[in-house]
Amino acid sequence: MKNQDKMALSSKYKSLVNKPKTKRGQITLDKLIKSAEKNFLANGFYNTTINNITHDAGVGLGTFYVYFDEKLSIYKYLLSQYSYQIRKQIAINVGATKDRKEAEKIGLKSFLDYIKENPHIYHIIWESLYIDQKLFVDYYTEFANSYIVALDEAFKNGQIKKYDNEVVAYMLMGVSNFIGLRWIIFDDVKDFSKIVDEAIEVLDKGLFTDK
């Protein structure tokens, strides 16, 4: 992640959460976040009250307001955390891989690993469509924008062919999200490396014959 992005992200976090200054504060914040996640997943955003969140976190109602202004803030914070964690995980695993085909393979695998560890995130992220569509749009636009930067770089280095990289970014996001749905959410397979290999082969060799 570029420093500029990091700064943008950190200022976005800042406006959502009042970051704790002590270790104990961080533990309390983590409890609130876990509890919010659990409640949003089980009962949805609208049917979750701040009281539910603090109750399950084992803290008083007032404690919520030490960290967040309102229920929507903790929801937005969750969304930005998912986006950040997924991209961070991909970035760490892809590392300095120079080959874009290999990078996409590792990226897809990392995304699916993250979904496997956190299968609830589809539920929570897609609920944004029903809370405020702008949240949903922002979530995927931000994700796409960081993808486009990587694709532009890969094109500059001669690793991918010349396409409209925004189209490519949304195609690849669609591919990874729908593979995640099928092989993790619908049917939680143990090993999806063959699925990943197959998808990357299609993207590499192309689908159609010359007939």
Place this chain on the structure above:
Amino acid sequence: MKNQDKMALSSKYKSLVNKPKTKRGQITLDKLIKSAEKNFLANGFYNTTINNITHDAGVGLGTFYVYFDEKLSIYKYLLSQYSYQIRKQIAINVGATKDRKEAEKIGLKSFLDYIKENPHIYHIIWESLYIDQKLFVDYYTEFANSYIVALDEAFKNGQIKKYDNEVVAYMLMGVSNFIGLRWIIFDDVKDFSKIVDEAIEVLDKGLFTDK
């Protein structure tokens, strides 16, 4: 659509709706469906009552039960209608096109045209994830299965390369859904033929160079 599929679909419909026998009955049923769609979109499934549906349809509460057993039945009926209409539209437009690349291009365009006319269907279909995840799984599994049949046929005719066609089906569904999100839901572009051409080129020529 194969006769077998048609029968499966018609028996599925049958169990959800008590089909009217008169033209007037059909008009009433259409009003109920339009009203349910409008209410589910505006207020969500859970916050819509059967009373809301009949009120906005301009019919008495009892009329609902002439056609449907419960609120979930009319929701399921809507889902099966979307799935059927999308596939029918694609089948009509693709017609007897022998070339699979051309067929995929027409198919993607038809899907996007349908979304453009019915942008609310993402909202309604994806809400199934929060109503009963099985509905969501069934919706996409059914769609994928009919896609796989077409891909297997294309492979048999030598038009596509040898891949696991279930992987290909989910990839293509991901591509079309995410392109629909970006260029119709996020930003309602007038003409998406260039986007379609670009996506098909990526699928045809492949993404990566040999470097």
